[in-house]
Amino acid sequence: MPERRQLLYISRLSPHTTPACVAEIVRNARQRNQAQGIGSLLVFDGLRFCQYLEGEAKAVESLAERIRKDPRHTGFTLLHQGTSNGPSLLGGRRFIYALCYDDSLDSVEQASGPQALDLLTGMLKTFDLDPGPRGA
Numbered sequence: 130m131p132e133r134r135q136l137l138y139i140s141r142l143s144p145h146t147t148p149a150c151v152a153e154i155v156r157n158a159r160q161r162n163q164a165q166g167i168g169s170l171l172v173f174d175g176l177r178f179c180q181y182l183e184g185e186a187k188a189v190e191s192l193a194e195r196i197r198k199d200p201r202h203t204g205f206t207l208l209h210q211g212t213s214n215g216p217s218l219l220g221g222r223r224f225i226y227a228l229c230y231d232d233s234l235d236s237v238e239q240a241s242g243p244q245a246l247d248l249l250t251g252m253l254k255t256f257d258l259d260p261g262p263r264g265a
């Protein structure tokens with residue numbers, strides 16, 4: 130199994146924008162990540178974004194750099210960066226968008242390293258998942 134870069138960050142919706150921008154982010158990200166072979170889990174709780182990215186190292190790094198500079202959010206904080214040879218953490222899906230209605234992201238924000246990633250992926254089944262387009 131090829132080595133895969135894993136990256137996890139948390140950030141806040143910019144006060145200069147509204148949650149309406151999330152639909153646009155998700156629509157574009159789904160298409161672009163697919164083309165780059167990047168897998169992603171994006172969680173939004175109305176205030177915070179938490180995103181996990183996995184894929185080829187250069188592609189993940191350059192995407193994370195673009196995202197970091199995006200004015201639609203602030204306080205980009207890297208929680209984990211590592212590599213894995215194991216199976217994808219996304220259970221065969223390429224792009225997962227999840228809405229979170231409680232304070233679940235508090236524990237992820239307070240953790241760091243692989244523990245933060247474990248917490249986020251462990252929450253996957255509790256999230257209200259967007260079914261996504263067929264085959265996503």
Ligand SMILES: Cc1cc2nc3c(=O)[nH]c(=O)nc-3n(C[C@H](O)[C@H](O)[C@H](O)COP(=O)(O)O)c2cc1C
Pocket residue numbers: 154157158159161162169171178180192195196197199201202
């Ligand atoms: C919270 C958040 C998550 C994002 N996730 C992605 C993503 O997974 N893939 C992506 O291509 N763009 C994502 N974007 C958008 C990028 O920041 C950027 O606008 C997009 O990649 C286009 O970059 P470019 O205009 O430099 O080509 C995200 C933006 C935000 C605010």
